[in-house]
Amino acid sequence: MSDPLAQVIAAEERGRSVLRVSGEVDMSNVAAVGEQLRAAAGDAPSVLVDLTELGFLDSQGLRMIQRFADELAGHGKKLIIVAPASGVVGSLLALTGMDKNLDIRQSPPQ
Numbered sequence: 001m002s003d004p005l006a007q008v009i010a011a012e013e014r015g016r017s018v019l020r021v022s023g024e025v026d027m028s029n030v031a032a033v034g035e036q037l038r039a040a041a042g043d044a045p046s047v048l049v050d051l052t053e054l055g056f057l058d059s060q061g062l063r064m065i066q067r068f069a070d071e072l073a074g075h076g077k078k079l080i081i082v083a084p085a086s087g088v089v090g091s092l093l094a095l096t097g098m099d100k101n102l103d104i105r106q107s108p109p110q
Helices: 030-041 059-074 088-095
Strands: 006-013 016-025 046-050 054-057 078-082 103-105
Touching: 006 030, 016 030, 016 059, 030 059, 046 059, 054 059, 054 088, 059 078
Parallel strands: 016 046, 016 054, 046 078, 078 103
Antiparallel strands: 006 016
């Protein structure tokens, strides 16, 4: 069996869910990654998704991030995304204008 294209590691830090996504997210695994994010978000009032180690994200991945943000907001939860502007994902979020609507940080808040 081969390694998964993407991996989601969940932890809890300072009362929030911290989800670190690494690898690649594309149309072949976007549904599974979205399910993992929803399942791992838990009951914390805020969720931090760290995309620093994500090497590729296609348009379906962008859509998944927006849907996840909308779902959290619908439950009164806050989403923080860590995606450095110098990285692949951070520059893609800026290019698409998603950085205007989402709370995107260069590094995890302290």
